[in-house]
Amino acid sequence: xxxxxxxxxxRNALLREIDLTPKPGLVDRNNNGSHTDMxxxxxxxxxxxxxxxxxxxxxxxxxxxxxVAHTTLPGLRKIGIKCERQMLAAxxxxxxxxxxxxxxxxxxxxxGRLEARGQIAI
Numbered sequence: 001x002x003x004x005x006x007x008x009x010x011r012n013a014l015l016r017e018i019d020l021t022p023k024p025g026l027v028d029r030n031n032n033g034s035h036t037d038m039x040x041x042x043x044x045x046x047x048x049x050x051x052x053x054x055x056x057x058x059x060x061x062x063x064x065x066x067x068v069a070h071t072t073l074p075g076l077r078k079i080g081i082k083c084e085r086q087m088l089a090a091x092x093x094x095x096x097x098x099x100x101x102x103x104x105x106x107x108x109x110x111x112g113r114l115e116a117r118g119q120i121a122i
Contacts, residue, residue, distance in 0.1 A: 023069025
């Protein structure tokens with residue numbers, strides 16, 4: 001199913017990013033870079049926490065495929081905020097993936113919308 005494929009692709013992208021080593025100044029497999037509040041294991045916990053939301057973002061895109069963007073985005077934002085809250089709860093309030101949640105929410109939702117409209121075949 002599309003939602004599962006999107007979820008796995010987004011998860012794998014985040015895992016590949018954290019596994020990329022070395023990344024001077026950033027968290028990677030070998031060090032925390034310039035961060036004192038996060039490490040590799042915390043990123044992995046965060047990734048597992050937010051992964052289910054990628055399917056939800058995609059499904060929301062499918063459900064709102066024929067709605068105009070300005071009416072779709074507030075609903076997507078609500079899901080994104082819930083995802084962010086779960087991430088923060090799992091990481092002890094450390095922002096490990098807030099930017100990724102924002103970007104991937106838009107991307108996953110867009111994939112769902114395009115697929116529902118028959119504009120892409122996945």
